[in-house]
Amino acid sequence: MFGSPTTLSVGGTTTLTATSSTDVGPSPFFIEIYDANTGTALAECGFGTTCSVTVSQSSAMTRTYWAYISTLSTAFPPAGVQYQSLESVFVTWSDSGYQLSLSGPSLAAGPQTYTATANVNVGPTIYFIDIYNETTGTRIARCGTGSTCSVLFTPTIQGTGSRLIAFIESGDVSGIQASSNIQKSILFFG
Numbered sequence: 312m313f314g315s316p317t318t319l320s321v322g323g324t325t326t327l328t329a330t331s332s333t334d335v336g337p338s339p340f341f342i343e344i345y346d347a348n349t350g351t352a353l354a355e356c357g358f359g360t361t362c363s364v365t366v367s368q369s370s371a372m373t374r375t376y377w378a379y380i381s382t383l384s385t386a387f388p389p390a391g392v393q394y395q396s397l398e399s400v401f402v403t404w405s406d407s408g409y410q411l412s413l414s415g416p417s418l419a420a421g422p423q424t425y426t427a428t429a430n431v432n433v434g435p436t437i438y439f440i441d442i443y444n445e446t447t448g449t450r451i452a453r454c455g456t457g458s459t460c461s462v463l464f465t466p467t468i469q470g471t472g473s474r475l476i477a478f479i480e481s482g483d484v485s486g487i488q489a490s491s492n493i494q495k496s497i498l499f500f501g
Contacts, residue, residue, distance in 0.1 A: 343355050370404070374401070403488065419497070
């Protein structure tokens with residue numbers, strides 16, 4: 312699942328899109344998109360390979376979204392889950408004007424550098440640039456000055472690898488000012 316953009320002004324809209332490798336139409340299952348913070352089903356699509364929904368917030372906040380292929384359900388998580396998206400999508404509404412992106416290699420033969428780049432120097436602010444391993448929920452870097460934050464990280468070889476995300480935040484999720492894209496990376500031996 313992906314969302315674009317991941318940081319926007321309060322009242323702005325972004326589109327979340329979940330994609331399946333096969334058409335769910337001939338099956339009893341649906342592609343569903345949920346707001347994980349409220350447990351609310353936002354979209355249910357009973358045919359095709361994609362499901363999209365436009366979301367907006369009227370106040371500053373960060374929301375987390377998940378997609379599933381499951382039986383039609385309003386419960387969160389839904390009943391009869393056949394597949395869950397590999398990563399959540401974080402979307403931040405903020406009037407700070409801050410933007411953030413995360414880059415690094417998607418395939419790694421060992422430790423690699425991953426860099427979060429902001430459009431602002433966080434030094435004179437109360438905010439940090441933090442990079443998290445979303446797979447484990449662990450913060451792996453924190454930078455309190457400058458507009459970039461880098462970390463040397465070795466992704467996992469298991470399953471789908473590691474998923475990293477960065478935030479401009481004041482130290483907890485209630486203070487998030489910007490969310491980055493998800494950077495996926497997997498360890499390989501060449």
